[in-house]
Amino acid sequence: MPITNILIVDDHPLFSMGLASLIGSHPIYHIVGVAKNSSEALEIIHSEKPHLVVLDLDLGDENGIDMIPAIKAFDAGIVILVLSMHDERYYSERILSMGARGYIMKDEAAGKVLDAIKTVVAGKVYLSDSERKRIAEALNTGNINDHQDKFACVQKLSNRQIQIFTLIGKGLGTIEIANKLNLSTKTIDTHKENIKLKLHCSSSYELRQLAVEWAILAR
Numbered sequence: 001m002p003i004t005n006i007l008i009v010d011d012h013p014l015f016s017m018g019l020a021s022l023i024g025s026h027p028i029y030h031i032v033g034v035a036k037n038s039s040e041a042l043e044i045i046h047s048e049k050p051h052l053v054v055l056d057l058d059l060g061d062e063n064g065i066d067m068i069p070a071i072k073a074f075d076a077g078i079v080i081l082v083l084s085m086h087d088e089r090y091y092s093e094r095i096l097s098m099g100a101r102g103y104i105m106k107d108e109a110a111g112k113v114l115d116a117i118k119t120v121v122a123g124k125v126y127l128s129d130s131e132r133k134r135i136a137e138a139l140n141t142g143n144i145n146d147h148q149d150k151f152a153c154v155q156k157l158s159n160r161q162i163q164i165f166t167l168i169g170k171g172l173g174t175i176e177i178a179n180k181l182n183l184s185t186k187t188i189d190t191h192k193e194n195i196k197l198k199l200h201c202s203s204s205y206e207l208r209q210l211a212v213e214w215a216i217l218a219r
Contacts, residue, residue, distance in 0.1 A: 008031065169216075
């Protein structure tokens, strides 16, 4: 089994040291660095090229959420798992729509953290059971912008478009999808525009949000 290189970004030394010890105790994971701010994190990302970044949202005076697009801009293939003390109800959909693949709260048990890492590394979206249930209930009752009607339009997508739509929901960007499907980025962008039209999405952000919700329900 290949080794997964992991970077931890957290401004609390004791917590990050404990997390590094927990993760590093498993032979399939290798901690390539621990950073306390964005500049340190990006330096390590450039030099070590981790497969996974475990990211806190509070980095002193910085907002960790701003690092998500910065990481994706460097390498769209890097998986991001947010580990935060903030209630996931207010951040999970936002960070997933920005390209992160999972959200777990710091008060979860160590085993749950390892489960989250295993899940996102495997290419799946990780949220707590309660958050998945909340989003599913909101969708079923029509409380999230009538997305049920939009999901009904998914049947209009071609097989390739459904494949790309699903990958978008898993947090993959254009370059990563193109590499995965052996297609050009121009072809992926064309498919994205056609998917937006069929699903009545007015922007790429709206498309990503809808795709994330689809991925959560389809799991």
